[in-house]
Amino acid sequence: MEELTKAEERIMQVFWKLQHAFVKDVIEELDESPKPPYNTISSIVRILEKKGYLSYKTYGKTYQYFPVMSKQDYGKQSFRKFFSNYFDNSAASLLSFMVKEKELSKADLEEIKEIIKQNS
Structure with a gap:
C-alpha cells in the first residue's frame, strides 16, 4: 500500500478510534481550533479510500467510512520500512x-x- 502523509495518518488515527464514521464525525473528533473545512477532510478521506486504507457504506448521498487496515497492521508495515531504511534490518x-x-x-x-x- 502507498505510504500515508502526516495529514492522512492523522485522519486514520480518528478512524481507528471510531471504527465507523462520517466526515462530520472525523471533524468533530479533531482537536484543532478552528476546525478544518469539511471539504478538506472529505478530500483526505477520499484519498485514503483510493489508497485502500478506507472503505465505505452508502446511505443515500452520504458515506460512512471504516478502516480496511488495522492500526496494528499499519504499525507493523511502518516499522518494517523504518527498520529497513534506518537500521538496515x-x-x-x-x-x-x-x-x-x-x-x-x-x-x-x-x-x-x-x-x-x-x-x-
Whole structure:
C-alpha cells in the first residue's frame, strides 16, 4: 500500500478510534481550533479510500467510512520500512541506538532481556 502523509495518518488515527464514521464525525473528533473545512477532510478521506486504507457504506448521498487496515497492521508495515531504511534490518543497530540515544533505564534493559529469553 502507498505510504500515508502526516495529514492522512492523522485522519486514520480518528478512524481507528471510531471504527465507523462520517466526515462530520472525523471533524468533530479533531482537536484543532478552528476546525478544518469539511471539504478538506472529505478530500483526505477520499484519498485514503483510493489508497485502500478506507472503505465505505452508502446511505443515500452520504458515506460512512471504516478502516480496511488495522492500526496494528499499519504499525507493523511502518516499522518494517523504518527498520529497513534506518537500521538496515539489524536488530543490533536498533538496540544500540535505543541504548545510546534513549538512555534506557536498568529496568528497561532487564525487560528487554526477558523478552529476548522468552522469544529465543
